[in-house]
């Protein structure tokens with residue numbers, strides 16, 4: 001299994017949609033074949049269309065607000081000693097997380113296809129909130145599928161969705177989290193694909209959704225590349241890009257421009273959700289050695305039992321609480337281009353406390369997993385090592401959990 | 410020799426009616442009960458579809474989801490599914506049985522082993538909901554070589570060009586999904602329209618048996634009786650749920666439904 005150079009990772013799949021002959025594909029019911037083929041053709045056309053690119057860039061700049069800032073975390077670096085720690089503060093993007101890139105692009109595609117309805121899944125509520133924002137902006141009717149457990153624990157984002165006029169459809173089946181929301185959203189699309197566009201909230205699902213999402217979040221690393229050159233005059237020699245991984249959309253977006261670099265120069269580190277320290281459950285298929293399986297239309301490493309029933313997962317972070325992961329990250333793992341590890345709930349909470357005590361940023365529980373890894377490795381590294389953490393979400397949505405777990409703030 | 414599936418359609422045709430196909434989930438609500446249900450309804454059904462339950466069924470509506478979760482919660486394993494099928498075929502040698510489910514279960518079992526096992530317990534056909542054409546080519550060929558029918562699905566969204574290829578690749582039976590819906594949806598297309606589309610499929614190759622499924626209940630079954638076969642699933646699963654709720658015997662209640670369904674198309 002090998003990566004190709006000079007070709008975007010989202011395009012390195014074979015004609016059946018598999019990366020490395022193994023990951024991805026489109027395992028879908030017959031009814032969705034046609035809508036997915038239509039979407040595939042439309043996306044192929046649009047990404048080459050200068051007018052569409054111009055439009056995308058316009059909204060990225062004027063609506064999402066690019067570039068998001070790239071800052072050194074001096075206090076945290078000094079406190080830990082060792083490597084320099086920097087953050088790409090993607091949570092500055094409109095709405096407070098990277099999910100806005102994918103949502104905006106999907107809304108534009110939906111418009112281009114002449115559809116008036118858009119539906120999507122959400123876990124942390126950011127994908128849903130952003131889709132509701134983009135739908136409102138572009139005059140689309142929006143439905144968001146969300147697990148009942150997540151509706152309770154991510155209330156601020158639910159309030160935002162409702163304010164934007166979206167309907168939240170609570171999902172009560174299974175573990176009542178993201179995995180069930182995605183299933184229910186797909187079921188809805190099966191029944192309404194004639195007039196409705198579906199957005200998958202991460203780089204997961206049938207091949208085309210992985211591609212569209214990756215194409216959208218890639219904006220993050222395009223910006224970072226420019227920012228690195230302007231801060232350091234050239235791309236530094238020792239970089240570590242640390243990102244949390246749920247489905248993997250923010251990690252892919254953070255890394256996509258840097259895949260071709262040697263890993264000795266730019267190391268890519270993905271941090272999954274290890275769940276509560278004392279629990280057997282987790283949401284870390286890559287770092288805890290889950291087997292290949294098929295979930296939501298794609299073959300990927302997936303937490304499951306040996307019969308193929310999907311396992312329940314557990315994480316303090318709703319956004320990472322998903323049993324499978326992007327086929328692109330499976331490919332990066334097996335080609336050894338990226339390294340994957342996990343942080344527990346407790347690690348993430350500790351990291352959140354340290355970062356917010358020392359710095360003027362407020363990372364949500366998802367990127368707090370990435371900070372946990374940065375905090376762990378920084379002291380052992382040299383001063384000229386540049387650790388960059390993607391601070392891809394704002395902790396406002398985690399208000400209730402943080403209050404409960406850390407006391408009054 | 411003609412497959413048992415083909416023979417079942419022939420028999421129905423000779424009686425001037427569509428074949429009746431039932432869908433139940435193995436292990437719903439227990440392994441033993443699901444076998445009893447299967448044996449009892451097969452006195453009226455021509456072909457029995459038996460679901461192997463998956464806990465993330467992306468194309469199933471509420472009724473079948475409930476049945477699947479119930480079976481899994483009661484501890485049903487894939488080998489139990491095979492043993493239900495095996496016991497069934499022991500007493501109903503000529504009644505065709507079709508296993509139906511999601512690809513991950515087959516993938517984890519191992520494709521070749523799964524097909525081998527199907528052959529050993531005398532399963533007649535397979536429906537894999539999330540393994541569409543052309544991705545299913547290799548798998549369906551393997552099935553064919555072992556004398557197992559791989560049943561292709563077609564839907565209202567299937568383009569004419571694609572339809573041609575799918576029919577060409579199909580075995581004895583083709584499953585037409587009546588409308589854009591998960592299982593258990595209300596019939597939202599008028600029967601006339603469904604039959605029009607059905608004829609387009611049927612006319613491409615008259616030797617293939619084309620069945621219609623999704624949205625078929627006691628209320629709607631009669632209006633579609635021109636088809637080669639009709640599949641009823643959610644209505645049956647719902648009856649199992651109701652029987653459990655009312656503390657009645659699901660075997661009797663489900664058998665009665667199937668009896669009534671049969672009567673409506675005879």
Ligand SMILES: Cc1ncc(COP(=O)(O)O)c(C=O)c1O
Nearest residue numbers: 202246247248249250319366393
């Ligand atoms: C802030 C934030 N980070 C990360 C994630 C995880 O998703 P992904 O791995 O696709 O970036 C989510 C998902 O909801 C999120 O809201």
